Amino acid sequence: FCGNRIVSGSDDNTLKVWSAVTGECVQTLVGHTGGVWSSQMRDSIVISGSTDRTLKVWNADTGECVHTLYGHTKHQSAVTCLQFSSKFVVTSSDDGTVKLWDLKTGEFVRNLVALESGGSGGVVWRIRASNTKLVCAVGSRNGTEETKLLVLDFDVDLK
Numbered sequence: 001f002c003g004n005r006i007v008s009g010s011d012d013n014t015l016k017v018w019s020a021v022t023g024e025c026v027q028t029l030v031g032h033t034g035g036v037w038s039s040q041m042r043d044s045i046v047i048s049g050s051t052d053r054t055l056k057v058w059n060a061d062t063g064e065c066v067h068t069l070y071g072h073t074k075h076q077s078a079v080t081c082l083q084f085s086s087k088f089v090v091t092s093s094d095d096g097t098v099k100l101w102d103l104k105t106g107e108f109v110r111n112l113v114a115l116e117s118g119g120s121g122g123v124v125w126r127i128r129a130s131n132t133k134l135v136c137a138v139g140s141r142n143g144t145e146e147t148k149l150l151v152l153d154f155d156v157d158l159k
Contacts, residue, residue, distance in 0.1 A: 002041040005060065009036025015048050017041075017060050029058050031065045038082045045103075047089055049079025055091055057106060067106030074108075075099065076119060081126045090129050096122035096145070098136055112152065117144040131155075 001007075005026070006018040015036055017027035034052030041047075046058040053076065055069040069089070077094035084090070088109070089101040096118020100109040113136055115122035121144035126137040132155035139147035 002043065005041065007039050007041040007046050007060070009039045009048055009050075011035035013050070013052075015039055015046065015058070017046070027060060027063050029056075029060075029063055029065070031056055031068070034078070038079055040082060040084055042084070045084075047082055047084050049082045049091060051078040053077060053079065053093075055079060055082065055089065055101070057089075057103070069101050069106050069108070073099070080124060083127060083129050085129075085131075090127055090134065092124035092127045092136065094123050095119055096124060096138075098124055098127060098134070113138075113150060115145055120144055 004020045006020050009015050013032045015029040016025050019026050032050040032052050034050045036048050036050050038049040044059055044061045046060045048056050053074055056065050057067040058065055075093035075095050079091055079093050081092045087103055089103050092098045096115035097111055098113035100112050121140040121142040124136050124138050128135045134152040136150040139145055
């Protein structure tokens with residue numbers, strides 16, 4: 001939800017941008033090959049994560065896909081959650097990783113979290129980030145990873 005617009009993702013592989021005023025669909029974003037499990041909108045930027053293991057950056061006004069974030073550094077399983085700022089996109093996945101991407105270029109920056117049990121059951125379900133902290137809800141589908149919250153603090157005073 002952003003201003004007078006709402007974005008929703010679906011198992012039909014699309015996102016829809018809706019008018020919060022009229023309730024009408026004003027844009028359909030097509031390009032994922034799997035269900036869309038996560039999305040966020042800010043101004044005219046929409047970012048979506050999918051079971052197809054990719055992230056897409058969209059222009060909500062035109063419906064154009066600006067970037068697809070993938071390649072050898074992509075998630076190896078469904079994207080479960082995402083959040084973005086003016087510079088970065090943070091994503092989590094069923095593969096047990098949290099990744100950092102450059103919003104403007106679509107380039108992979110680095111892994112922020114990589115669970116030892118990732119790929120064999122460890123999952124990062126949800127993430128929330130501020131300018132200095134990242135909170136990750138982790139667990140597993142098969143008991144390989146204890147359910148817990150991981151908190152990473154990037155503003156630690158090292159006196």
